[in-house]
Amino acid sequence: MNTDHLRALAAAVDEGTFEAAADLLRISGSAFSQRIKALEKDMGQVLLTRTVPVATTPAGDRVLRLARQVAVLEDDARRSLGRGSGGRTVLRVAVNVDSLATWFVEVLRQAATWDDVALQLQTEDQEHTHELLRSGAVVAAVTERPTPVSGCVSMELGEMGYHAVAASALLDRYRTGGSGDTVGNGQAPVDFGAMPVVDFGTRDNLQRSRLARLGRERGLTLDPPRHVVPDAETYLQAVELGMGWGMFPDAQLPPGVLEGAHPELEAIPELGAAQVQLHWQRWSAGTEALDRLTAAVQQAARHMV
Known part of the structure; x- marks a missing residue:
């Protein structure tokens, strides 16, 4: 395979159109098209789909x-x-937002x-960053997946802890029996099927997994409103x-929440905590720069909370 043809493929995907990719490579549009056609013939x-923006076919992935490795x-x-x-x-790298912020x-x-x-850096949920690695969009990724993508190596980084948290006022509004009601000496149970959830994105599964676990324990299907x-x-x-409850990384928990001493926020014991095991996956065919980045990631992960 001709390396110029491979670079043309990557440029088309990065730039979105053949015209912009040709400008990037400082060649004519017809010369660029010939490179892509020659690669496809080979x-x-x-x-590539001839759409705007350009997209790869499964074979193109x-x-x-x-192309990026070469x-x-x-x-x-x-x-x-x-x-x-x-x-x-x-070095294009996929990182989940919680890791990037901590x-x-x-x-x-x-x-x-x-x-x-x-x-x-490209941000994506830790359950899906490996997809960017598999497609060739990135050279490395922080991911939940321990099994290495083909052509990559996987290294364990550590665990990120999360706690389910909500505003006290929100919990009070959704306690069974009405705001402020209690049962005996304790508080009334929360209606988790009605209390809203705050998701980080449409593919954010942390909150869903906690609700699914609670639903299985109680024999219920919990499908509350969701903010994104x-x-x-x-x-x-x-x-x-108080828009809804969410999972807070331990490193970003405000002081006093777990101890019950925060004036406005509470941990939600019914939903509990979650531990997310993270891995670093990178191309096995590395460069000195990628090796250096890997060493920096491993060192930083030692301080993961």
């Missing part, structure tokens, strides 16, 4: 991953031989001192404001 399959390895080899362009090695900050601190690397707030800081604020 593979014997259509690799596999070749795209190869580009990274070729650039690294040129630099090691003193023939590089002087640019930085681009322990992964230390990775950024180290990367800030590297003058030969450009980090491009796809920003880490605003997500925490939404729960604090």
Whole structure:
């Protein structure tokens, strides 16, 4: 396979159109189209949809991953031989938002001192970051999946702890029997089928898994209203404001919540805590830059809460 053809494939996906990709590679539109056609003829399959934006076919997904690997390895080899362009090695990495907001900050601190690397982070739920790795969109990912994607290696990082949290006022509104009612000397049970939930995204499964567990224990199907707030800081604020309950990373729990001493927030014992085991998956065919990033991730993960 011609490396120029592989770079054209990656450029088309990154830029979204053939025209923009041709401009990036500083070639004419017709020359760019010829490269893609030649690659597809070599593979014997259509690799790209001619849509806006351009998308890969299933066969294109596999070749795209190869294209990115070849580009990274070729650039690294040129630099090691003193023939590089002087640019930085681009490392595309998938990270779940909770990690990015907590322990992964230390990775950024180290990367800030590297003058030969450009980090491009993509955020996705930890249950789905491996999909970006499999498609070739990234060279490494923080993921829940321990089994390595083909062509990758997997390393255990540690566990992130989460607690179900809600505003006290919200819990009071959804206690069976009405706001402020009690049963005996305790509090009335919460109607978890009606009390809203705050999800980080449509594929955020943490809250769903806690509700499913509780539903199985009680023989119920719990399907409450769901808000979606796809920003880490605003997500925490939404729960604090009483929009719904959510899972807070232990590292971001406000002081006093677990001890019952917070004036506005409470942990929800019925939903309990969750431990999410995280792994670092990366290409097995690595470069010095990817090795350095891996070492930084492993070091930072030691401080995971």
